[in-house]
Amino acid sequence: MFEMKWANITLLEWYRNEQFYMIGATGVYPTAVLYMLMKLITGKGIHFRLTSKQTEACSNDKFADLYVVRWVPLLIPTIAVLVVNVTAVGVAIGKVATSWMSTDQGQHAMLGMVFNVWILVLLYPFALGIMGHWGKKPAILFFMLVMSISTVAVMYVTFLATYTEWSEIATSLGKAGSLAGSSG
Template sequence: MHNRGWRSIYCVTKRDAFRGTAPINLTDRLHQVLRWATGSVEIFFSRNNALLSGPKLKFLQRIAYLNVGIYPFTSIFLIVYCFLPALSLFSGQFIVQTLNITFLAYLLGITISLVLLAVLEIKWSGIQLEEWWRNEQFWLIGGTSAHLAAVIQGLLKVIAGIEISFTLTSKSTGEDDDDEYADLYIVKWTSLMIPPLTIMMVNIIAIAVGVSRTIYATNPEWSRLLGGVFFSFWVLAHLYPFAKGLMGRRGRTPTIVYVWSGLIAITISLLWVAINPPSSAGSQIGGSFSFP
């Protein structure tokens, strides 16, 4: 419509014009996000791409539609960022080899910009800080699962001509009078859960490996360990709702999940120490790392 010259007005009424139900459990929510992201990828690869549209589309409209079309592709970089702290702990080398004034100033500028952007979003939308944080958490969960799957499906459709079949999301029925949030605790396995689960396990194991190697090192460098562990914990903090969703109903947490996670982490840590003895670990850890 905008490409043909039509104008649109955003109308906000006092009373809600429409109301509906939304998927409440993790699986259905991820499927819904997948459907949205896949639609954006299809538009990006179609003739309605904001870059290839006609002259009637205004500049800001092009920017807005381009943002809608390319946001699923950020999942590729997001996946890399989530694995970087774990790779740092596995390799024993910090993400940044040398910290200088230029890098710290650049990092400080980006951090302040992100904080100010978050404050503006909270003030503009009128939501609470806790609600904003939950949105940030689900952005990472959806970005590492549904958005990545949407990009893969979109590329398969463009390159190989494979059609995409959507899974309709079931909405909350409210049939359980005893617990109106009964659907929230339903856990249905889907392949979309594999990337976030892999990120969680790799970061947990990397923390165990980094701690064990530092403890057994001849010259332990705790500052480097704390740097890598901080970023891994930051990734895990964003994935906490995902882990909580996998647990299902409160009071029914499968203990086997904790048991296997602990056994895998301990086993890999012991194997790493056996392969990389303390004597060599100390020499490997003592790489170049300087503060300004």
């Protein structure tokens, strides 16, 4: 907060800067370092060619070329961070649902979930950009995120119940085996 007062910036400007930094730090900076290492090792630089092609499907839209997603190496790390955070939020919700915040594990899961939700909020514009034309309807992205987080949470609870059931069976078999071995 002191930095915002000192720099005379608003909360929205600070938030936009954080979004820019998060997207750059997860995709652009590591890729730039990789390209520089390749240039040092091979001695050849990588040349980028910027061209704009009008798409056939939306030829009447002047921004049609902006909606075409080009799967470049810059997108892969940021998409991986997005997927990992969606999964982490789902697992945290599953942990909280199974422990009911009564244990330290439930409280740590809740704190981790807050952090991962913050990362998802920062990557929200990136996710809208990946969606292309559908990015004009942010409700679709919100629905997809909620559904994927819910799916991961339900899968976590289901697998935890199955694991608990199997471990109880294994424990009872172990006790039965030790009882059978001691009587003979």
